[in-house]
Amino acid sequence: MGGFSFKKLAFAFVIAILVWVSSLETCNGRRGKHWRHTRGTLSSLYKKKGNNHGHQVITVEKSKPKSKSKTKQKHPLPTPEEPLAPPQKGSKFNVLDYGAQGDGASDDTKAFQAAWADACKVEASTMIVPSGYEFLVGPISFAGPYCQRNILFQLDGTIIAPTYAKAWGKSLLQWLEFTKLVGLTIKGKGTIDGRGSVWWTNSVLDDPIDNEEQLVISLDNITVTENPPVSSSMDGKMPSTKPTALRFYGSFNVTVTGITIQNSPQCHLKFDSCDGVLVYSLSISSPGDSPNTDGIHLQNSKNVLIHTTDLACGDDCISIQTGCTDVYVHDVNCGPGHGISIGSLGKDGTTACVSNITVRDINMHNTMTGVRIKTWQGGSGSVQGVLFSNIHVSEVEFPIMIDQYYCDHSSCTNHTSAVALSNIAYENIRGTYTVKPVHVSCSDSKPCMDVRLTDIELQPVPKGYHMYDPFCWQAFGELYAPTVPEISCLQQGAPSSSWSPDETGCAA
Ligand SMILES: *[C@@H]1O[C@H](CO)[C@@H](O)[C@H](O)[C@H]1NC(C)=O
Numbered sequence: 359m360g361g362f363s364f365k366k367l368a369f370a371f372v373i374a375i376l377v378w379v380s381s382l383e384t385c386n387g388r389r390g391k392h393w394r395h396t397r398g399t400l401s402s403l404y405k406k407k408g409n410n411h412g413h414q415v416i417t418v419e420k421s422k423p424k425s426k427s428k429t430k431q432k433h434p435l436p437t438p439e440e441p442l443a444p445p446q447k448g449s450k451f452n453v454l455d456y457g458a459q460g461d462g463a464s465d466d467t468k469a470f471q472a473a474w475a476d477a478c479k480v481e482a483s484t485m486i487v488p489s490g491y492e493f494l495v496g497p498i499s500f501a502g503p504y505c506q507r508n509i510l511f512q513l514d515g516t517i518i519a520p521t522y523a524k525a526w527g528k529s530l531l532q533w534l535e536f537t538k539l540v541g542l543t544i545k546g547k548g549t550i551d552g553r554g555s556v557w558w559t560n561s562v563l564d565d566p567i568d569n570e571e572q573l574v575i576s577l578d579n580i581t582v583t584e585n586p587p588v589s590s591s592m593d594g595k596m597p598s599t600k601p602t603a604l605r606f607y608g609s610f611n612v613t614v615t616g617i618t619i620q621n622s623p624q625c626h627l628k629f630d631s632c633d634g635v636l637v638y639s640l641s642i643s644s645p646g647d648s649p650n651t652d653g654i655h656l657q658n659s660k661n662v663l664i665h666t667t668d669l670a671c672g673d674d675c676i677s678i679q680t681g682c683t684d685v686y687v688h689d690v691n692c693g694p695g696h697g698i699s700i701g702s703l704g705k706d707g708t709t710a711c712v713s714n715i716t717v718r719d720i721n722m723h724n725t726m727t728g729v730r731i732k733t734w735q736g737g738s739g740s741v742q743g744v745l746f747s748n749i750h751v752s753e754v755e756f757p758i759m760i761d762q763y764y765c766d767h768s769s770c771t772n773h774t775s776a777v778a779l780s781n782i783a784y785e786n787i788r789g790t791y792t793v794k795p796v797h798v799s800c801s802d803s804k805p806c807m808d809v810r811l812t813d814i815e816l817q818p819v820p821k822g823y824h825m826y827d828p829f830c831w832q833a834f835g836e837l838y839a840p841t842v843p844e845i846s847c848l849q850q851g852a853p854s855s856s857w858s859p860d861e862t863g864c865a866a
């Protein structure tokens with residue numbers, strides 16, 4: 359009975375609203391003359407704009423349906439059929455309102471797609487993935503290029519990846535992808551969990567292993583690094599291509615902050631062809647023996663800032679690839695992992711260009727390398743302007759490394775061409791190493807130029823491996839302060855066969 363009377367009350371309320379709205383319409387009607395006048399001016403403005411700009415898409419600014427004509431003059435409506443109440447700038451779109459269950463078992467992919475489709479249309483909208491839920495989401499692309507700017511992806515819940523082969527189709531390069539967006543931010547206290555263990559154990563290891571491992575010789579002849587177990591008897595084989603957990607492509611001014619990304623099948627967070635990348639207060643974690651699980655991978659990206667971040671994974675904590683410039687990394691904890699690397703560059707005779715990279719105030723614990731540049735023989739291009747500063751290493755196998763003979767399988771053919779390295783500074787690198795403190799192995803044809811070593815203090819910590827002295831080959835530059843251990847292999851000045859940056863094929 360109570361429900362019935364409530365319905366009646368609600369009905370009366372609706373009627374009252376309708377009456378009120380129609381009275382507003384009357385008011386508007388009275389102002390009709392002024393309104394029509396405004397309209398006429400506006401439509402001619404609109405036409406002019408259309409003529410001037412050809413196919414240009416005119417974005418409708420959001421204005422309140424009952425706004426005064428003065429406001430309308432600023433924001434012309436292209437057609438009279440425009441809906442009266444477009445979503446407001448800054449609207450919120452919660453995946454729960456789109457049917458997401460968040461029970462960790464139901465497939466919530468469609469709900470995420472639907473929420474995104476709506477959020478995409480509204481400038482500075484927020485797509486909400488609420489806390490207290492676990493959303494099972496399959497491979498998905500949150501794609502521009504027709505989306506509005508400055509969308510916030512508020513992630514406070516957990517997103518988990520499917521672990522059954524059927525969800526992944528044939529081969530996908532990534533699980534969650536954001537493409538062609540401007541000003542997108544992912545933030546919150548949430549987690550992206552790739553649940554990658556099924557991929558790590560289920561795939562044949564055809565991906566590269568770092569060849570530095572060849573230098574690691576256990577004194578009691580026990581293999582130090584074991585290949586992950588290869589299992590062929592799992593229910594449903596996962597595709598051979600392992601996806602990156604979260605990838606940004608072709609985007610401007612993107613931010614990722616607060617969240618945790620863990621157990622990716624492969625790389626955790628990748629930026630490709632982005633301009634303006636900000637990553638801070640991020641946490642990435644996967645086991646130290648999980649294969650190819652880079653932390654953050656940068657490619658063809660510029661104006662990148664990564665700071666105040668914890669990275670623990672099975673491959674490079676940060677990997678900086680070809681086409682990167684103006685990258686600044688500071689206050690990062692790395693380990694376990696393979697360290698922070700530029701490269702590998704120049705594989706299969708490719709041209710690589712990397713410049714203006716700063717990595718400072720880093721803590722490395724129990725990593726394979728510390729700060730490293732690796733290039734293949736046969737490549738071309740250059741790496742110019744690199745500063746590794748204030749790097750604290752603890753039980754790191756190879757704290758300082760340049761390897762221009764990088765090769766991830768047992769035999770690589772010798773080539774004369776190489777990615778040329780110059781203006782590379784290592785300063786204030788301190789702590790402990792377990793195999794070799796300094797390994798700078800440069801190309802015979804393109805010796806490293808302007809390598810500067812300043813304030814190096816590295817103490818050995820025996821961990822049962824054969825230990826080496828510092829090693830340099832074709833490395834030219836300056837040693838600025840006494841170093842521990844003594845580094846006598848760096849050649850002072852410039853090589854006789856010096857090369858010019860102009861001939862490297864990279865824009866200055
Ligand atoms: C380790 O291997 C080397 C060469 O393979 C051999 O000479 C040496 O005796 C081995 N050491 C032990 C402890 O087995």
Ligand SMILES: *[C@@H]1O[C@H](CO)[C@@H](O)[C@H](O)[C@H]1NC(C)=O
Pocket residue numbers: 540610611634
């Ligand atoms: C990205 O941000 C910078 C600095 O705030 C700004 O100058 C630039 O216009 C932005 N890029 C785009 C495409 O909005």
Ligand SMILES: *[C@@H]1O[C@H](CO)[C@@H](O)[C@H](O)[C@H]1NC(C)=O
Pocket residue numbers: 661662683684685686714716
């Ligand atoms: C190098 O990159 C930083 C950002 O990391 C930028 O502020 C600086 O202007 C760049 N320097 C040059 C010479 O381009």
Ligand SMILES: *[C@@H]1O[C@H](CO)[C@@H](O)[C@H](O)[C@H]1NC(C)=O
Pocket residue numbers: 770771772
């Ligand atoms: C490549 O060069 C190195 C050093 O000169 C040499 O030891 C090695 O045998 C060469 N490898 C091949 C495949 O020619």
